[in-house]
Amino acid sequence: MRAWITTPDTPGGLTLSEVADPSPLPHELLVRVEAFAPNPGDLAALPGAPAGSIPGWDGAGVVLQAAADGAGPQVGDRVLFLGLGARGWAQHRAVPHATTAAAPSDAAWEHLATLPIPATSALRALRKLGSVLGRRILIVGATSAVGRIAVQLAAHSGAHVVAVARDESQHAELRRLGAHETHKALTSVTSRVHGAIDMIGGQHLVNAYALLEPGATVIALGHSSGADEHFPYGAFIADPTTSARSITSFFLGSETGLADEMAYLAADKDLQIGDVDTRAWTELATWIVQGAPRPSRRVVFRVDHADSYG
Secondary structure: OEEEEEEEHHHOEEEEEEOOOOOOOEEEEEEEEEEEEEHHHHHHHHOOOOOOOOOOOOOEEEEEEOOOOOOOOOOOOOOEEEOOOOOOOEEEEEEEEEEEEEEEEEEEOOHHHHHHHHHHHHHHHHOOOOOOOOOOEEEOOOOOOOHHHHHHHHHOOOOOOEEEOHHHHHHHHHHHOOOOOOOOHHHHHOOOOOEEEEEOOOOOHHHHHEEEEEEEEEOOOOOOOOOOOOOOOOOOOOOOOOOEEEEEEOOOOOOOHHHHHHHHHHHHOOOOOOOEEEEEHHHHHHHHHOOOOOOOEEEEOOOOOOOOOO
């Protein structure tokens, strides 16, 4: 099969090469990968990846071989999958059935490929805030892949969604998706919130924490700013208006039961991922050399197969 392997001295740090097919373990199924959408974490991990390794956490495809232990999707099923052991940017991939979910037969590959890590992260982060019905929930970085889905899931759960996104041209879209308030910066948010999901980090995390009501939590889900967090003196000195507030880190790889969550998300026909920029997977290295641009659309790469079907 062909796969993208890390080659540090080449443009983009990747080369499309012939490699051996994976050999699934008893709890793994073999999937023919049809599409994948690189995540920020995928790209951030490239410089430190060992030479010759296959990157890529998640994607969508067709089951070629069911798991030997009999669990999970079966041969011919359309699936979405994730595996933090990477090896997803390839024609074939072995993936644990615990993180593979059957998908509806009419779901587009491009749609499915965008869901595993972003949508599942948004759902699990929101659940960590407990019941959000009738409560103010802050989404920082609301136009990101995770943020966009978090806005929809929170709104569907009955929350009063406060969305923060730097690009004001996207605010009307966020309101259409369910946001009740949209802000360009956290400094214009004046009322306390029951919980927050922050994809940016740095000063955004500091400011989100300051907006929490007593007993509330901010989930530190992303760190796209690349900046340190500097909390002012007194930020953690509590009084009756600031008691029991918390910041919780998040790692999807420590979560269990993800296959059921992915199946639920894949079957949700109301979930909108936004515009998709579909490209041939042979363009991946060039896209990375260009700075991996995706101004307002998720970039999805379609994998070619001589025996493609489905």
